[in-house]
Amino acid sequence: MKIWLILQTILFESASLYLLGAQDLSLLGWLSYAGSHGAAAGTFTFLCWLVLPGKYKQPVIASMAFIFVIAFSMPIVGMLGLATIFITALYFPKDKVVALWKRSDVLELPLHPDQMEHAHYGAAALKDILLFNPSNERRQIAVNACRFLPEKVAIPLLKLALTDKVDDVRLLAYAAIEKIEFSINRQIEVLKKEKSPERASLHFQIAELYWELCYLGIADGPLRLHYLEQAKSYLLKAQELRPSPRSELQLGKVLLELQDYDGATQYLEQALHSGLLMKQVAPYLAEAAFAQGDYDHAALLVSHLPTEKGEALNELREFWRRETH
Structure with missing residues (x-):
């Protein structure tokens, strides 16, 4: 036809x-x-x-x-x-445009540590769930999943969960933080009961655990101040028994948190003279100089920071370099 x-x-x-x-x-x-x-x-x-x-x-x-x-x-x-x-x-039809997106099922949050390695959820995804997900059960599972993250990553997320409007989510987050704090304090008690207490390495280990309680953000207010004072005390004992660049650096960091900038500068410079690299000590010396208002010296110290692209310290170095030119 x-x-x-x-x-x-x-x-x-x-x-x-x-x-x-x-x-x-x-x-x-x-x-x-x-x-x-x-x-x-x-x-x-x-x-x-x-x-x-x-x-x-x-x-x-x-x-x-x-x-x-x-x-x-x-x-x-x-x-x-x-x-x-x-x-x-x-x-001669036009080629079909490949779809730029595809529908996927809602992924389940991991409930066990061995599942965390294969999960698609990282800290950012868990944070979004804790902030925006309307499901109470989903937020509780997210809090539970935070327990399998590194402690430095998990603590800010658990603290965020403490502000949740649902009691069960808050209690679960509080229990997770308390478990981390209890574990560290138990390690401290075990070390304190050692039969040979007059060892510099033992005092240094105890001080590091006290520092970890502060560094992780577990302790606040007077309790944090107490932990810092304990860390300072044990580091000073370690220095008396056996001075080392590592304990001097750690003592400088603790004194910075206690806002003793003169003492922090003294121990940090000792650590530098004892053999530590400038790039290991420079950030803390720069922080002390900045807190004391010595901005020119702070800018000079910041110039020694690493230059790898994308590093936060590199961004800080570039900022100071622009400010002083």
Whole structure:
């Protein structure tokens, strides 16, 4: 049928062109031309409508009228143009665009430590759940999952959970923080009961555990101050028994937290002279200088920080470099 329609279209259009080429067309000649050209446009319209995809055939009258008007109003040109468009669209279609997103099921939060390694949830995802997820049960599971993260990462998330409006979420977070604090304090008690207490390494270990309670952010207010004083006391005992750059550096960091900047600078410089690298001590010396208002010296010390791209210390170094130039 399509071949028959093509032959009819060619025949009618050829006849119309023959009539149009005659000289001094009468009214009858013009009517004959219009009839022949209209028949060609009609058969062409029906042919085009047949080859169109189903979704473009509806509504029938509108789609056929569009083709007919173009084919009739532009003899030859309209038909050739539409034929070219349809052939190109049907036989050389545009490549399908690959979907940029895909639907996925809601992932389950891990309930056991061995599942955490294979989970898609990290600290940022757990934080979003604790902040924005409307499900109380989901937030409780997130708090439980935080227990399998490193303590430095888990503590801020658990503290965030302490502000939750649901009692069960708050209690679960408090229990997780208390468990970490109890574990560290138990280690301290075990070390204090050692039979050979006069060892520098033992005092240093105890001081580091007290420092960890503060560093992790478990303790606040007077309790934090107490832990810092205990760390300072044990580090001083370690220094008396056996001075070392490591204990001097740690003592400097503790004194910085206690806002004893002169004492912190003294021990940090001792650590530097004892063999530590400048980049290990420079951040803390710069902090002490900044707190004391010695900004030029702080900028000089910051210039010794590492230069790896993306590092937070590198960003700090670049900031001070711009400020002093």
